[in-house]
Amino acid sequence: EICPDKKCFGVWYDDPGTVAPEKLRWITGTILAEEDEKPDMETLKKLEEKGYKMKEFPRVNRVIKTSFPNVNMLSILLAVFRVYNAIGDYGKEKGLEDSCGPFMDVYDSSSAVNYFTALLDHNDDFLVPEAQSAS
Numbered sequence: 572e573i574c575p576d577k578k579c580f581g582v583w584y585d586d587p588g589t590v591a592p593e594k595l596r597w598i599t600g601t602i603l604a605e606e607d608e609k610p611d612m613e614t615l616k617k618l619e620e621k622g623y624k625m626k627e628f629p630r631v632n633r634v635i636k637t638s639f640p641n642v643n644m645l646s647i648l649l650a651v652f653r654v655y656n657a658i659g660d661y662g663k664e665k666g667l668e669d670s671c672g673p674f675m676d677v678y679d680s681s682s683a684v685n686y687f688t689a690l691l692d693h694n695d696d697f698l699v700p701e702a703q704s705a706s
Contacts, residue, residue, distance in 0.1 A: 573617050578602040583674045584702050596702040626699055633691035635661055635671065638684045647685065654687045662689060673697050
């Protein structure tokens, strides 16, 4: 409602195959600015007034990344079942499983594609205080 034209994201800290559902740690949010852009201060203020917290993520150079078509809401569910297994298998095949994570998804309503990424560097820079205290 505040910024419906912006991309959304999710950061997933735990493996749902090994962590109980009630203990899974994750965050979701909106991408207010990318690269050298500056966020719109009015939008930023509105979000803060609603209780949202701000976090700037660093540029990441090492990732395992893929995309999945965004046709409808079912696309996201299908992607979760297909994409994460494929990324995990690829990471194991390349000996990267100890470096994989957290995982980050980017949903762009203006495009027909969602992006799924396993972060291989700056992993701790994606932790928020709430996720750190829950670990």
